[in-house]
Amino acid sequence: MMRFNLKLETASFGDDRSERTHHGALGEAFLFWGNKMANTKCRRSLIGKDSPSWKGGKYINDSGYLMVANNSHPRKQSNGYVREHILVAERALGKSLPHGVQIHHYGDTFDNGKMILCQNQEYHYLIHTRTKALKECGYAKWRKCKFCKEYDDPVNLHINHIPPYGWNIHHQDCESEYEKIRTAIRRKKRNAFKGLSN
Numbered sequence: 327m328m329r330f331n332l333k334l335e336t337a338s339f340g341d342d343r344s345e346r347t348h349h350g351a352l353g354e355a356f357l358f359w360g361n362k363m364a365n366t367k368c369r370r371s372l373i374g375k376d377s378p379s380w381k382g383g384k385y386i387n388d389s390g391y392l393m394v395a396n397n398s399h400p401r402k403q404s405n406g407y408v409r410e411h412i413l414v415a416e417r418a419l420g421k422s423l424p425h426g427v428q429i430h431h432y433g434d435t436f437d438n439g440k441m442i443l444c445q446n447q448e449y450h451y452l453i454h455t456r457t458k459a460l461k462e463c464g465y466a467k468w469r470k471c472k473f474c475k476e477y478d479d480p481v482n483l484h485i486n487h488i489p490p491y492g493w494n495i496h497h498q499d500c501e502s503e504y505e506k507i508r509t510a511i512r513r514k515k516r517n518a519f520k521g522l523s524n
Contacts, residue, residue: 390436414438432457473500
């Protein structure tokens with residue numbers, strides 16, 4: 327049996343009735359309100375199926391994904407839940423997903439029946455980019471200029487891949503026009519600053 331040194335804490339909130347003494351040790355808390363004492367279990371011991379807020383081990387997260395309780399899964403999140411589509415894909419493959427594999431949901435919902443396994447994040451991003459282009463302009467290969475926000479054939483666009491930041495895609499004329507405006511704004515600010523300093 328392990329012994330613990332327990333610390334006695336007193337907190338006063340103004341009047342005698344609200345004076346509270348807290349005496350705690352692993353899993354138990356003794357609260358004194360006036361002459362009444364209550365023995366309550368700490369929340370740490372009420373996890374999983376023992377918790378009063380247990381909802382069957384499933385919930386939908388803020389992104390719309392169905393989360394399933396699975397504490398032993400390597401892709402679990404800090405709360406012990408895993409996205410259900412990962413479990414469905416692994417069940418279909420008969421093994422765990424390789425490192426770096428992404429799951430793409432096609433269609434407008436996160437339906438677990440409509441999934442594509444992508445070998446990496448870059449391929450997953452390419453699928454999203456092509457799907458968006460197909461919906462907006464009718465051509466999956468066309469790309470959007472970052473300045474004029476219009477889709478065009480890649481032959482007419484200047485395309486650079488900048489590794490940490492992604493792709494830089496634009497019309498050469500749009501970039502020239504943008505730089506002219508940007509230079510004019512800088513010049514105006516510089517002249518205004520010089521006028522203030524004189």
